[in-house]
Amino acid sequence: MAIDRSPRNRMPEQAPKLRAKNFDEVALGFSPEQAKAEASRCLQCKNAPCKSGCPVGVDIPEFLKAVQTGDFEGAGAVIGRANSLPAVCGRVCPQEEQCEKLCLRGRMDKPVAIGAVERFVGDFGLDKTPAPYDGPRTGKRAAVIGSGPSGLTVAAELAKNGVDVTIYEAFHRAGGVLVYGIPEFRLPKSLVRAEIDKLLRLGVTLMRNVVVGKTVLLDELTDRFDAVFIGSGAGLPMFMNLKGESYKGVISANEYLTRVNLMGAYRADSDTPVQRGRRVAVIGAGNVAMDAARTALRMGADSVTVVYRRGREEMPARAEEIHHAEEEGVRFELLAAPVEILGENGAAAGLLLRRTELSEPDASGRRRPVELAGSEFTIGADMVIVALGTSPNPLIKDSYPAIETTKKGTIVVDGRGMTSVDGVYAGGDAVTGAATVILAMGAGRKAAAAILERFKGQ
Amino acid sequence: MNRIVKKRVLAPNVNEYVIDAPLVVKNARPGQFVILRVDEEGERIPFTICDMDKAAGTVTLLVQEVGYSTAKLAKLVVGDGVADFVGPLGKPTDLSAHKNIVLVGGGIGTAVIYPQAKALFEAGRPAAVILGARNRELLMYTDEFKRAAKSLYIATDDGSAGQKGFVTDLLKELLEADRQRAKNGIDCVMAVGPMPMMRAVANLTKEYGVHTVVSMNPIMVDGTGMCGGCRLSVGGKTVYACVDGPEFDAHEVDWADAIARLSLYKETEQAHRCRLTDETAGGQK
Ligand code: FES
Numbered sequence: 196m197a198i199d200r201s202p203r204n205r206m207p208e209q210a211p212k213l214r215a216k217n218f219d220e221v222a223l224g225f226s227p228e229q230a231k232a233e234a235s236r237c238l239q240c241k242n243a244p245c246k247s248g249c250p251v252g253v254d255i256p257e258f259l260k261a262v263q264t265g266d267f268e269g270a271g272a273v274i275g276r277a278n279s280l281p282a283v284c285g286r287v288c289p290q291e292e293q294c295e296k297l298c299l300r301g302r303m304d305k306p307v308a309i310g311a312v313e314r315f316v317g318d319f320g321l322d323k324t325p326a327p328y329d330g331p332r333t334g335k336r337a338a339v340i341g342s343g344p345s346g347l348t349v350a351a352e353l354a355k356n357g358v359d360v361t362i363y364e365a366f367h368r369a370g371g372v373l374v375y376g377i378p379e380f381r382l383p384k385s386l387v388r389a390e391i392d393k394l395l396r397l398g399v400t401l402m403r404n405v406v407v408g409k410t411v412l413l414d415e416l417t418d419r420f421d422a423v424f425i426g427s428g429a430g431l432p433m434f435m436n437l438k439g440e441s442y443k444g445v446i447s448a449n450e451y452l453t454r455v456n457l458m459g460a461y462r463a464d465s466d467t468p469v470q471r472g473r474r475v476a477v478i479g480a481g482n483v484a485m486d487a488a489r490t491a492l493r494m495g496a497d498s499v500t501v502v503y504r505r506g507r508e509e510m511p512a513r514a515e516e517i518h519h520a521e522e523e524g525v526r527f528e529l530l531a532a533p534v535e536i537l538g539e540n541g542a543a544a545g546l547l548l549r550r551t552e553l554s555e556p557d558a559s560g561r562r563r564p565v566e567l568a569g570s571e572f573t574i575g576a577d578m579v580i581v582a583l584g585t586s587p588n589p590l591i592k593d594s595y596p597a598i599e600t601t602k603k604g605t606i607v608v609d610g611r612g613m614t615s616v617d618g619v620y621a622g623g624d625a626v627t628g629a630a631t632v633i634l635a636m637g638a639g640r641k642a643a644a645a646i647l648e649r650f651k652g653q
Numbered sequence: 654m655n656r657i658v659k660k661r662v663l664a665p666n667v668n669e670y671v672i673d674a675p676l677v678v679k680n681a682r683p684g685q686f687v688i689l690r691v692d693e694e695g696e697r698i699p700f701t702i703c704d705m706d707k708a709a710g711t712v713t714l715l716v717q718e719v720g721y722s723t724a725k726l727a728k729l730v731v732g733d734g735v736a737d738f739v740g741p742l743g744k745p746t747d748l749s750a751h752k753n754i755v756l757v758g759g760g761i762g763t764a765v766i767y768p769q770a771k772a773l774f775e776a777g778r779p780a781a782v783i784l785g786a787r788n789r790e791l792l793m794y795t796d797e798f799k800r801a802a803k804s805l806y807i808a809t810d811d812g813s814a815g816q817k818g819f820v821t822d823l824l825k826e827l828l829e830a831d832r833q834r835a836k837n838g839i840d841c842v843m844a845v846g847p848m849p850m851m852r853a854v855a856n857l858t859k860e861y862g863v864h865t866v867v868s869m870n871p872i873m874v875d876g877t878g879m880c881g882g883c884r885l886s887v888g889g890k891t892v893y894a895c896v897d898g899p900e901f902d903a904h905e906v907d908w909a910d911a912i913a914r915l916s917l918y919k920e921t922e923q924a925h926r927c928r929l930t931d932e933t934a935g936g937q938k
Contacts, residue, residue, distance in 0.1 A: 365877050367690060367697075367737040375879075404739035406877055410676055432881040434891055441886060441910045450880035458696060458874070466722055467696040467874075541913040588878045589896055 250637030279351035285314025343371020345623030346426035348639030430588030439536030444543035448582035472578020479582035612642030654734035675710030684746030715764035759846020785820035
């Protein structure tokens with residue numbers, strides 16, 4: 196077959212100026228023709244290296260082949276074997292560091308836009324009702340704690356294999372970080388709901404407003420279920436213990452995004468209030484920081500500045516997110532370490548920063564910032580959003596000390612995803628600390644396989 | 654849906670609700686709280702569990718109309734349901750290490766000390782109780798406390814019931830008398846009410862060196878240790894009321910800080926209230 200030499204297709208996007216003022220999705224998705232054209236760029240390599248870059252092991256060449264021929268449903272079935280949330284992953288996976296990084300086409304010109312095609316296939320399948328599972332039932336019951344990416348994955352995998360699954364969600368809405376964390380303009384909530392509805396149609400039971408460790412205790416679940424999976428997510432936002440952190444206008448990115456996303460504070464008809472800063476500073480440079488910065492713009496801020504103590508190279512956010520933020524008008528104050536939050540009448544008024552210089556790499560492999568004496572300067576800010584990551588949630592551990600955790604508080608699991616308690620598995624941010632949606636899903640898949648294996652042996 | 658099975662007016666703008674919540678009540682203990690949303694657009698509002706009936710599967714909450722969402726809640730009647738109801742949250746209160754306890758409740762804080770008074774009574778070591786309110790009308794649960802307390806003292810700002818003055822005046826008298834007697838001394842004060850009241854109690858008991866517990870009511874969103882909105886500075890450390898509390902050592906709390914943070918959403922709340930008043934005024938625009 197002749198090699199298709201056409202360049203990589205780009206998804207159309209809302210213009211930066213326009214989108215910085217609305218919460219509609221930024222990237223608009225491929226048309227069927229674009230999807231087919233992009234899929235045709237795949238070289239169909241024999242030992243497709245892209246597959247090994249996918250944390251859940253989607254058979255990428257196979258689904259691209261189906262798309263090429265216009266068999267979108269077939270493509271969906273291929274992805275569905277490994278990934279129960281394709282419309283989500285097509286949007287939020289860091290493909291440039293996973294499948295697309297290993298794509299051999301990338302050596303010729305640019306890698307195949309696998310993520311964008313996956314997104315197309317996922318969207319295509321959203322309103323298709325999956326056939327309810329009608330294979331043999333295992334007679335086994337599993338409880339899944341948390342309805343974020345890892346929990347949803349475990350639930351789907353188990354349900355598809357004849358296990359009775361009940362999901363326990365602490366919030367009033369299912370989806371975990373997909374609904375409280377990732378903003379509407381990156382991942383529309385209607386889409387998350389559609390993916391979850393699909394799952395429920397598989398026969399999964401969802402219990403909202405149940406906090407495991409409080410409403411029901413873990414040992415009640417281990418009594419009632421044959422296996423338990425903990426996917427309770429990352430926990431409390433970290434602060435820096437800076438002077439001025441309790442001023443009005445200082446807020447964690449978690450709280451800010453939860454108010455805006457989950458509680459819908461960006462809509463006029465929501466009862467949940469949120470502060471609207473005019474000059475906003477965001478401390479941190481990960482994906483959550485980018486989400487917060489871009490959300491602040493959309494909430495009407497005049498200026499938004501991301502403050503980071505390292506340089507551009509070291510920013511942990513996806514290149515695409517940084518690029519989008521920049522296009523929309525977010526400014527970056529790099530090589531600047533926060534020293535103090537300045538205030539006026541108990542409210543934030545600015546940040547005192549100190550210039551840094553990068554020295555040799557530290558334990559995280561990134562170059563360590565060194566503050567330069569006498570280099571203090573200030574920037575104005577009536578709202579300071581702290582996006583420095585999270586520390587694990589103590590609730591489950593507190594209520595069930597038999598679960599072994601690390602010094603940091605993350606849950607310890609073995610190679611199969613099982614905790615120190617027999618039959619209790621864990622995965623996602625509760626185990627790894629804050630990471631990506633797809634890594635959490637990968638952990639979920641692994642744990643689900645181990646649970647099924649266990650059931651077989653019983 | 655969790656339905657309201659009983660509602661009664663306790664004081665102007667204060668309603669007592671008994672809500673059907675079998676799942677919540679099962680593992681609930683005094684000192685814990687719940688979060689509810691009135692309807693699909695509702696915000697998440699925390700309430701301390703004021704009483705519970707494990708057999709009937711109900712919890713009792715006292716709701717004071719202080720803003721848009723509580724005003725919305727106040728409109729609900731028996732048979733209505735709330736969209737979401739989650740709990741029990743926070744750590745239960747543990748007063749077991751103390752023998753001679755004084756409970757101090759100011760305003761709606763009465764709702765929080767009532768389950769403590771009841772639990773101590775049932776444990777056979779009833780506490781002395783001090784209640785404070787602006788006036789007689791705003792006093793709540795006095796009959797209940799009369800039954801559960803070792804002795805009941807009342808202070809109102811205008812003197813329309815009990816002694817004219819503040820709860821701290823009464824507490825000071827108790828502590829002073831206790832100091833004179835110097836045996837079986839008061840070894841713990843638990844105070845719940847508006848933050849300025851709790852701060853005043855903390856300052857007073859510090860002089861007497863009496864261990865003091867307060868129940869904090871900061872702004873909350875999730876109530877499960879996720880958003881960080883409920884953070885407080887206690888003993889120089891950042892703590893989270895929803896998972897580490899809601900009770901803390903009153904002498905360790907950074908009061909100025911806590912009071913400043915409480916006023917965070919005052920302005921937005923004001924705008925919302927206007928909206929509600931518009932709606933209630935005939936519902937036409
Ligand atoms: S209310 Fe969100 S962390 Fe406590």
